[in-house]
Amino acid sequence: MKSKIMPITALRDTAKIDEEIHKSSDPIFITKNGFGDFVLVSQDFFDAHFLKENSQSNPKATQPFVLAKGPQDDPFGYVRCGCFSIETAVAGVAHNVSEIKKAIEIAAKQKVKVLVFSELTLTGYTAGDLFLNATLQEKAVKGILDLADFSSAYDLFFIVGAPLLQDNCLYNCAVCIHQGKILGVVPKTNLPNYSEFYEKRYFHAAPLQNGTILVGGQSYPFGSRLIFVDERYPSLKIACEICEDAWVPDSPSINHALMGANIIANLSASNEVVGKKEFRASLVSMTSAKLIAGYLYADAGNGESTSDLVFAGHNLIAENGKILKESELFQQEPAIADIDVERLQAERTKTTSFGNGNLEGYLYIPFAMSLEKPIHVLRHYSMNPFIPEQKEVDLNRVKSIMAMQAMGLVKRLETVRQQKAIVGESGGLDSTLALLVTVEAFKYLHYDLKGITALTMPAFGTSKRTHDNAKLLAKSLGVSFEEINIKSTLLSHLKDINHSPDDHNVTYENAQARERTQVLMDLANDTNALMIGTGDLSELCLGWCTYNGDHMSMYGVNASIPKTLVRYLCQGYALLHPEVAAPLNDIIDTPISPELLPTDAAGQIAQKTEDKIGPYELHDFFIYHFLRFGYRPKKLFFLAQEAYKGKYDDSTIKKWLGVFLKRFFQNEFKRSCLPDGAKVGTVAISPRGDLRMPSDASVEDYLQDWNEI
Template sequence: MVEGFIRVASATPKIKVADVSFNRDAVLKYIDEAEKHGVRLIVFPELVLTAYTCADLFHQTVLIDKTMKALDEIAEATRGRGMVAVVGTPYLMDHKLYNCAAVLHDGHILAVIPKKNLPNYGEFYERRWFTPGREEVRYITRTSAVTKEVYTIPFGMNILLEAEDFPEFILAAEICEDIWVPNPPSTTHALAGATVIANTSASDETVGKDSYRRELIRSASARLVAAYVYTNAGEGESSTDLVFGGQDIIAENGTILKEGNRFETGLYIADVDLQKIVQERARITTYPDIDECLRDRYDVVRFSFNNPGDATMPEEKPFSEGAAAGDSEKHEETGKSLKNKLLLDAADLRRFVDPKPFVPGNVLERNQRCDEIFTIQAMGLKKRLEHIGCKSAVIGISGGLDSTLALLVTARAFDMAGIPRENIISVTMPAFGTTDRTYNNAVTLTKRLHATLREINIKAAVLQHFKDIGHDPEDHSVTYENSQARERTQILMDIANQTDGIVIGTGDLSELALGWATYNGDHMSMYAVNAGVPKTLVRYLVKFVADTSEDKDLSSCLNDIFETPVSPELLPPTGDGQISQKTEDLVGPYELHDFFLYQILRFGFSPKKVYALALKAFSEENQKSAGISEVETYDAGTIYKWLNKFYWRFFSQQFKRSCLPDGPKVGSVAVSPRGDLRMPSDAVAKLWVEELEEI
């Protein structure tokens, strides 16, 4: 399994009302099936052993006696499996009946957690049969109906179950209605340290309830910064007055990883990243510390996944063409390389890993995101223009993606501020690498946006500069390239002085992360509108305007810019006039770099984990699972090569980011030295490179 991940399952079997033996066997069947897939935690519905809809049959002694025995039988079936099962069951204790979640592992009942909030309104009558649970924990003695072993069990709501061999896994449980109340028990559980919440539920279906339920679970996982496994009753419950439709949900910190189909039974599996949850809690400084006084009110049950009792873990079997977790462990034990292990782990990962984390896959959502980002960028620039009383802006327009986006944003900001667009000075500065395609697009774009076009050919000025510093024009080294970039910046700054304006920066977030900018050249401006926008998203922002503009000529121009290879155009074109210098040939694909950037800065993941996630994200299987076709696939060698390059450039180029101009943050990742990234310019990449070298 990839570092920090654990496989969980939500299981809704088809049951029969009051047929405990049938229901027990249905639970066991899903436990067997889950084991084949390497599942470590499986959660079943509320009162699954009897059915939720038994009503006054809960007062029948034979039903309860049979259920208590079935619970021991299921507990015994977990022996040696390395799996925790959470099973909804009635539980009789001290002459009172409780609606409970029983936590089973390695032949034992680890804990019995009662439901606190018993609904007694509308179609619900739980107070007729059950007693509300209490937070305080009592210990009860139980004799197994199967092994006759006598052992003690904690009973109460305030129970945490910690895995000694997976310290990020801390399980707590609540039951159905508990999550629907204003102050759910899961809030206290999370504040006491729980990272995974299991909910055994029996929520009936009414019109529109599914969307509310989905948002309830999703938002609970986000609010708690936790994983939430919600398992709902389904087919087999009595339909006398109600219908139960399942809709199992596995959520992680605000993201739904897996959702069962309504009105269907089934086993739903996903891999949850508990390391991400722990790191998010550490990053969010407003997330409360674990209150020791609160923690003292909890009883902690410790167990081990990998060494249950004296049993030997069975070998896990593959579930698909990719290898299963057991296979990857076997490879590691037999001395296979770490690289092969990571390949197997990535193939086995049971979740979609988004290869474009900055770009929504849904077209409607993507368009909404693009419009929102445009507005943020334009509002930032509008404020700056108003604050300094500036009535003009100067942009170096190249016909590439970044300068195009900057010009589009500036046009919107001028419209918002009520400033005529002709006050936008769009400057094209042809030099040694400029092609007809980009030059013509720069001119067309400026005209269609009604900005003022100025053309200043910089060849003579740069050649004079070469002469001044004694540089051979045939030497196409970094001096040749950067001299052009700095000459252009000087021109833009001077024109801004002439027109009482400011220079609008065009560089994007991806370039800043890689240090792909000429220091005191395109690196510098007076307001950097693109500084928070990654390259993969820049493309779609330009495409968004192309698709929504009523100006057909503008749309045609923007579409061609969208298709133009990314290039600084600082080296002479090919013999047929085409772009010779393609950025992605030099620094690597921006799809990969943006993925690395997101995983490293947003979550602080290790190089090995970033590598494994990239293997999954850019695999054909992962993209097919989500119906994605527009993203490239990359092999392990290519991913490794450019991840190495990313770390080297990211650390070595921090000095450029340490003195960035102002610019608006638009997403969850940014590199401004005044905001998100407080990083010393002299930090070394040794630790990160050494871990990569292990691969």
């Protein structure tokens, strides 16, 4: 190429410039005051030198994954995953291949679909300078080919570690295999070279761009930006990183997750030292939480050289911050659990700050693996997801939750500059918790507890038991107590609207709830007090409250507390404050009731809420999984079967699930105008916060799914 130099004044003759540019297509350098200013080139020159150069800089630009036509599976989101540690023979490839085959057979019998082995599985991690030996390298390749051939009989995606040579560089690799095919090879990105680690002595870090690698004379995808997608269940996207990759600030898994991978496999050889077990588990847990992903951590165990180190086979499976399965150290135990991909997708969809990645150079590699809904899941579902499972009440949890409730009220009291509060205390669970929270708020502010008025308003359905408990509780707490019998007012009101007091329909019930609210509001105005709401999350989700009755208040402290948690908090408060334990424990043991229908002949509660709408523990289970993860009715039913096995039969679960769906959709209009109340747990329904739902949304599609159960 010859350089053409022209002064800027030459630009006046555009025809000559055009002729010069196209004469040889060489660039023309334009000068100004004797110095270079800019360059003119022809279109051909630009296309040949600049566009070509740009395209070559990213020869493997990320392409959208195109789904092949074929059958689609619906495993309800579940993918059974396993992390195995084999009995390693250092540099004994034939032995290690045999152990891997045994593990594959075991995993297949347990219906594992994604199986991960430890780092450098075929050779052992501690082979040292033998990694540079051609014999070991060749044996590793033959071992991979043997495993690929062996796997043709197993519909299982597995990953093994091996040292592989590409051109002049040796790489610490994860080899991904499914049903007879090597799908791709992922090299390690971050090589530790400190303390007991010296991997850079043998290995090179992963290339910046994907390429190919020869294994047994055939070329396969090679690079750190590979994601494997199941064509039969495209929601499943698997990516790999290797040991140290997880311990660095900029782990490859971050980009993998942003580009869609929801299960991250880590092939590791993490030697054991004091305290590392806990740190490792925390790292895996928090990585899965940050990535909103499943994380499979397979660790080297028995058989690795103990010349300088010891390996414990610490296998871990985590999902979005929770350890689903963890093996004991030095036991060579596999970790097997069911990852819920639907749950992960729901979390990622809701967390809009997670977003999609826009990174170059990723390659999506398809494979077709069948998945089916498990008969039983290998993970635990609590019957009461809102409360801890241990038998003893977690008093720290109780104090933490009630402190959040109280601090929400503290801010409101300070804002409105009030040192008085009024609570409608019925002697039931919800009003009791509201009163306890109010007491804690007043204690924090150093307000006189006599500024709290516990007001009971007996009517047609009030039992002696609840009436006496309300009075005794107020006395035990040291708050003011008042009683206003509203029977005569209600009879007058029913007469005004021509409603017979013998007609115990919804009007009869709601009139009582609205009258109580009116009395509370009026007294709050008259005494310059804040009227505290008592309604809980369960009642609000089910619409089991009277619109503009107990549904309304000046501040709702229980708005995000479900019924099962209300009871739990009251139990904890009784343990923390023995002086109020007697009335609290009896309130806890009292059947849940709005007490809006007359008592029986013995003066006992006749109207029991759970006889009408179903067990609250079931509804709280549905509320948690429906609002938290958006599960469809069939999956809600399946989860309840798993959680309540032996307690509720299928017909009972289905019946109350149908009630939940209908009531939840029908009663959004009540939730759309809720009073303020602080969010405490991960599930909340404030129309200003967590639940923006139209009041006229249709439930029909949900009921159709429910009917098909």
